[in-house]
Amino acid sequence: MNIPIINSLLSYLQGDGAVILPEIELLLFGLGILLIDFWIEEKEKYLNAGLALAGTLFSAFTLWRLRGAIAARGDIAGFHESVLVDHFFLFFAVLFLAATALVILLSVKYLQMEREQEGEYYSLLLFACVGMMFMASGIDLIVMFLGLETMALSFYVLTGFLRREKRSNEAALKYVLLGAFSSGILAYGFSILYGLSGATNIGTITAALANRDRLIHIVALSRLSGASGEQAHELLARQLPMALNFDPFVLQMLPILAFVLVAVGLFFKVAAAPFHQWAPDVYEGAPTPIAAYVSVASKTASFALLLRLFISVFSPSQNASHQQWMYLIAGVAVVSLTWGNLAALTQTNVKRLLAYSSISHVGYILLGLVAWNKTAFTGIAFYLFSYVFMTAGAFAVIIVLRQKGIIGEELDDLNGLYYRSPAAAVLLLVFMLSLAGIPPTAGFMGKYFIFLSLIETHHPLLAVFAVLYIVPALYYYFRIVVHAWLKPPGEAPAPIMTSAQAVALGIAVFVTLAAGLYPEPFTRLAQYAFGQ
């Protein structure tokens, strides 16, 4: 076999293209599922899920190989300098794959129940995962944006996947409209960044913005009277005469505008208040596994993108004006905490309740950004990590409750779950405790790092504020627990757990408890993500 195209492709994948191998594998598996789906019978549709699961495992194995490579040789940039494989990417990619695998496991029975077993579902899951991985690895605005859109488009379709269900269609439409709107804002922000620097590589942009800051400083100086002003004026007249006409205020405003646009676009994606309106409707309408996926993976991926930008382009150490930016983020965090927690108090649909609670979780993570120190990064990584597993677990219990003829999403559907299925009730309790942040669970450790970082960076008020919101949060999480444990059961039958669901729940509960009881390895992992 000596086909030139394949040979050159293979050699490319060993060289410059090696960095996108995990994504390519997922893509191939996704395409494979699309093909195979034609051949397999209605009864054997679960094979699609198996194939998708195999795809995630392959990709994870490749990531493991890459881990070895960067441990030996340091970070690898490739794919025409637009993708970077580093600790950060590996951490998030593993998280995405884990979330995807959990969602695949949870989907099989659910799709059977909904009689929507098309193979496209699993392909789209994998394509979304590819998009997310590019969001974490991209160091070029174009790649980042394409990754984001790949993910978002897959999600739009997946949200509306229950064609016969009105809520699902409505949710998809709402998601598309608001998603497109937010992507537009983000793209506008990116375009300003490009205009400011003439580059799409974020390293170049960072350097250009730093230069620009110095220029602004000099221009501002040249406007002053006195000796130093004269000096700066002369310097400019000699080196860059046109700069004399610049208005320092406008010069300063442009990067800030870019920041605000990018931040707002991403706040939409992570569903931070007041940009969260789509979240409750989408969670409620989407098929529950997809609601879990949106809640867990899309949020994590958007945070990965946001962190990548903040660490470089908008890094506080690069920019003098970061103080104001932090105010913006702190404000959004506080609004998210307040809105999310208070709105969740009165929800009667569990998925909506979890949607609002996820908004408050975003608030906690954003507070980590405000603190911006080593502990804060560990905290953000730990928080996202624990969030993936505990939220997926909570949704998984709801998915288990979906039986023939029973939707199982209302609080009243949970009544007496303890009598019907003690195991599910115990799992639900663990996930609720973790979401509320009660030790010894993963959720507590995540909050611990965030609070500590706030104290370390002297934000006592924010810390008190954040910590007190645990109390209402516990109240609404325990409304779920009350229904499951303390209310008498209705006529609903005992839910039947399939083995795939059991595996997913087992993984989720193991991580949730292990990261709380013995957080050491997980802390190391979180520190690894930011190269500490």
Place this chain on the structure above:
Amino acid sequence: MHFFANHILSVVLFTPLVGALLLLLIPRANEQAHKIAGNVFGVLGFLVSLPLLRWFKPEWGGFTFEETADWIPSIGAKYHLGIDGISLLLVMLTTFLGMIAILSSWSAIHLRTKEYYILLLLLQTGMIGVFVSLDFFLFYVFWEVMLVPMYFLIGVWGSDRRLYAAIKFFLYTLAGSVVMLLAILALYFYAPVAPGGTRTFDVPTLLAAAQTFADPLKVWLFWGFFFAFAIKVPMFPFHTWLPDAHTEAPTAGSVILAGVLLKMGTYGFIRFSLPLLPTDALLRHKIVQIIIVLSIIGIIYGALVCLMQKDMKRLIAYSSVSHLGFCTLGIFALNPNGLSGSVLQQINHGISTGALFLIVGVLYERRHTRMISEFGGLATPMPNFAAIYLIVSLSSLGMPLLNGFIGEFTILQGAFQVSKAWAAWGSLGVVLGAAYLLWLYQRVMFGPVTQFANEELPDLNLREYATLVPLVILAFWIGIYPKPFFDLIEKPVENIVKQVNPHFYDAERAKLPPVELHAAAAETK
């Protein structure tokens, strides 16, 4: 044996947990087996804690039976256990009352027995953990973990308004403890670290470091811890969760709530809050004043509210507010009498109020009501019960020769040394205490039998004797010969007073007549 001796605290801590895990294996339908297993582990939990008393050396004032192991090295949290005389008494109280509470549920609980005993045992582990942890992180974990089983004990096996009471209990306590979490983190962050060293959550290290803090920081930390403990104790005006939780909880839950849970607050005050008092005398005086005033309001308010109650259990619940007011009064008198009286009174309160709740439980099991007006003249059908109830009431109201007297007297003595007014207000609480407890006794036990249903009530059975008699014996023991108890806490109390009120001993020495001073001087030479 060697392993046991070296890890005795771990054994005491985890015996109930092992019991809970074993209970998981028993099939749901086998109610009898749940009861037996629960009781076996209740008794076992008490038995393994007995060697602590035997091996403890009161003359050594620091922490003993220490165990240390790495837990989360990257943040400096360790598995560090250890006790001194104060925590020893509280651990013993926990294992002892835990055993009795488990025994008292034998015929009271028929619903979901498996979960009931599992939760009681988990609760035991959580409470013991709070008293033996010498690592702030571990302490916080136990402090929070213990809320969950208690929530379910109230929420599943409580009476009519149980859901409300359970979540109220959880939210109140949680609100306090999350603020404490911040205080712990601040303490952890501001404590100086040796260059190249790592930060630590070690309690003795951090509290020693706190002595070097500037006063404003100490004050902030003090208030941070204060809310958690004040809600737990509960001090006026943070007490509103208590009547609901105590009233709605099942008997065993009330016994443990009153007997042990509230002591976690006072324990926290003694162990963590006192060292955080500012050094500046004026500032410290202000803080102490605030807390003393709240304590005295609690003593009197609690007692007055008791006089108005129609529900026996609610009455006893409010009496806890009053009694715990004495405990905080003693702690913040900041002298040896006040402190040791307070520690002893905590034990006394556990014994007397625990017994009172058991007594209400006895009546509730027979009549399924707790309304005082439903009873009357019970002394006729239940003479033995009447005798025990009388002793318990007298012990709770501070009758000499019984335990309550010793505790309250010592506390008032300590308060008197600081301010006569404090002592005077405090003694008003004693008088009111006699009033509400004796009046309750009179209404329930004396007079003609007013209700037909009460005429044939059976007297105590063997199991009920087994729960009440040990408490009565202890009440007499502490009332007649409290010295062994005081011996246990003398050294730790002295250490604390030396640390937080260094002038106290100088002032005491100055009061001695000159001859003795010479003698004392000669001794030191």
